[in-house]
Amino acid sequence: MFSQCRFAAVLAAAAILSTTAAEAQPAKSKLDDVLSRGRLVLGTGSTNAPWHFKGADGKLQGFDIDMGRVIAKALFGDPEKIEFVTQSSDARIPNITTGKVDITCQFMTVTGERAQQVAFTIPYYREGVGLMLKANGSYADYAALKAAGSSVTISVLQNVYAESMVHAALPQAKVDQYESVDLIYQALESGRADAAATDQSSIAWFMTQNPGRYKDAGYGWNPQSYSCAVARGDQDWLNFVNTALHEAMTGVEFDFYAASFKKWFGVDLAPPQIGIPVEFK
């Protein structure tokens, strides 16, 4: 009995020793894997303009794709060294946790629940709901829509929360729900709705596609942050990606970020102020 106990104690001690020995060696980071592989495996979607979608040439493009390019450029000095894994929105977290992708950039809203499963990078865009009006319509802006009360009709994508979402900005407006994005724009175009409520990025994209026909009502609500996500527990890799994104928004790659922003959202960004870094102002 005594000898059995001692045997178990020796085993336990050996186990502890071997784990500490393993920990003493620096753990290999995803960063090293990606560098030695020579390309970034990027998880993203293919069906949402202007985030990730295919052009008429069948190639992936969009703001999420450009964020992947920023990271690939930081890794290899070549923004094209990316292997895309197209995935549905449902597959974003499973593909990270099972190691199918190095990183996912797919208009992923940061939430506390998700942050328990994957590690989010710093945000690269702040999404919100906006209102799109016809450029020559009878309402000038958000204030005019709100003043008109119950006489305005808002077209919105069908959703359990659609009604309360619109009423958060326009408490008395009539809400018409439609099944697909093209139909909410059509409702606005045909005059069945006075404004279309949808993601501001979608509005910005639609306006760049149809210049001069529409305008933004100038009010945004329902803020949410979009971040890339990586597997938990690899701080080295997370730091690297954060650095790449951070320098795209504030440093050496700002021109790339700004050109992409202009291309997909039609907005010119002012360069970050020189002097004290914007983060510390």
Added chain:
Amino acid sequence: MELGPFLNELWIVRYILLEGLWRTVSISLLAIVAGSLLGVLVGLALTYGALPLRWLMRGYTDFIRGTPVLVLVLASYYMLSTIGLQLNPFEAGVLALAVFCSSHVGEMLRGALQAIPRGQTEAAKVIGLTFHQAFIYVLAPQAIRHVLPTWVNTAAEMVKASTLLSIIGVGELLLTTQEIISRTFMSLPFYFFAGALYFVVNYGIERFGKYVERRTTIPS
């Protein structure tokens, strides 16, 4: 709905759509062929196998047939990677569909073989045919005729089930269509067009089945 802009877009994406259609056809073909071959083995084991093998196959068919195809697709993509088998989405999808197909074909074949009166097997034995000869010359020709109509049905189901592979990112016809819609915002005409293409594929399978049925029917 004006037709002009749609036809214009359709022309621009013609090769992309064809590629999606081809991927749907190749997924379905691979799944049907592999699933049918595997299914024949399952069916034979279910009918003639030793008791433990029969129980094993019974468990297999009941388990697979009772599982939604989507779950099989996700399982073969995600669960196999946890045991070290890294399949790409296309391979994982074909595997899931083939396994699903095999359970159906196996069960169909079992039913068809068991529907043949025992007397025929006994008569074959009496005239000195071995089991293999009896199967090839007496049982299989009849079983194939029984199985064909339901097999055509299963093949068409496989084509439809291939749409589920879009979830794991296989660029088959449905995902390709969704990609085109996200750029053009023409959801109704492109979904309608994709529906028509699926119909053409399934109608082709149905005609092929009818043709084989005609060729194998016993003239009366």
